[in-house]
Amino acid sequence: MSTIRFDAAMSRRVESAYTTPDVVEQRRVVVGALSLQPGERVLDIGSGPGFLACEMASAVGASGSVTGIDPSEHMLALAGERQAPAHVTFRPGNASDLPFADAEFDVVTSTQVYEYVADMPRALAEAHRVLRPGGRALIATWAPIDRRPMMKVGFDSLAEALPQLSPPAKGDLQQPEQCEREMTQGGFRDVAAQAFTASMHVASAEHYLRVLERAGGPIVVLKEKLGPEAWAQARVRILAAVSRRIPEGGADLAAEALLTVGVR
Ligand SMILES: C[S@@+](CC[C@H](N)C(=O)[O-])C[C@H]1O[C@@H](n2cnc3c(N)ncnc32)[C@H](O)[C@@H]1O
Numbered sequence: 001m002s003t004i005r006f007d008a009a010m011s012r013r014v015e016s017a018y019t020t021p022d023v024v025e026q027r028r029v030v031v032g033a034l035s036l037q038p039g040e041r042v043l044d045i046g047s048g049p050g051f052l053a054c055e056m057a058s059a060v061g062a063s064g065s066v067t068g069i070d071p072s073e074h075m076l077a078l079a080g081e082r083q084a085p086a087h088v089t090f091r092p093g094n095a096s097d098l099p100f101a102d103a104e105f106d107v108v109t110s111t112q113v114y115e116y117v118a119d120m121p122r123a124l125a126e127a128h129r130v131l132r133p134g135g136r137a138l139i140a141t142w143a144p145i146d147r148r149p150m151m152k153v154g155f156d157s158l159a160e161a162l163p164q165l166s167p168p169a170k171g172d173l174q175q176p177e178q179c180e181r182e183m184t185q186g187g188f189r190d191v192a193a194q195a196f197t198a199s200m201h202v203a204s205a206e207h208y209l210r211v212l213e214r215a216g217g218p219i220v221v222l223k224e225k226l227g228p229e230a231w232a233q234a235r236v237r238i239l240a241a242v243s244r245r246i247p248e249g250g251a252d253l254a255a256e257a258l259l260t261v262g263v264r
Pocket of ligand 1: 006014018045046047048049050051052069070071072075093094095096110111112113116117118
């Protein structure tokens with residue numbers, strides 16, 4: 001399990017990171033895979049900055065509803081800035097103890113959240129409980145770092161430039177077999193996991209590093225920790241390391257996610 005704290009600064013970073021083209025494309029695929037129908041009631045667990053909830057709201061229309069829950073008050077505040085339509089609601093809640101009655105929803109989604117949940121089997125059982133019989137669930141998680149050059153270039157460059165830093169924690173639900181096993185054990189049927197890859201074009205090493213400074217968790221944390229002067233020195237070394245990984249003329253950097261669907 002990853003132990004990131006979604007405080008005000010980290011919440012802003014996620015909001016920024018989740019507007020990059022690869023994540024925008026992932027949301028489009030998630031909404032398509034759900035085949036949402038007008039009038040359906042959707043729960044988005046760990047709704048974060050609220051982008052997915054708002055996109056699903058268009059698909060279910062005003063006769064349906066989308067409820068986003070998140071334990072982070074900072075994320076809820078960002079979601080509140082989305083100018084969501086009236087049939088979208090954001091409220092506090094935890095995946096492990098969903099504040100809803102049994103069978104309240106037609107669809108449950110959760111994207112890049114179960115990596116952070118302490119008791120994942122319990123959280124999956126909760127997602128199953130609040131779905132009506134026949135209701136659909138879709139869980140999205142990140143693939144292992146080796147299949148995400150979009151992030152790996154940054155991690156490897158950091159490790160090369162500043163070898164004293166500890167490596168990032170490995171997340172859960174990174175293999176299709178594990179996703180399918182956990183969801184089946186959570187009570188879902190017709191479970192299937194598939195890999196989905198989206199890419200972002202970076203024009204140069206400098207461009208990539210600027211994206212990371214705006215949105216890449218470990219780099220932003222490091223930059224804040226070092227302060228302006230030490231960061232300026234570290235940045236030169238990191239940029240040199242990134243330059244060894246991004247060719248002249250730029251590169252398309254992929255990020256693979258796993259989308260696991262199941263039915264109650
Ligand atoms: C990487 S963000 C993803 C946000 C959103 N699902 C998206 O795809 O845009 C992870 C989110 O999971 C939330 N989260 C962390 N632990 C959680 C838990 N136990 N239950 C529900 N949400 C949780 C965080 O507050 C954060 O908003």
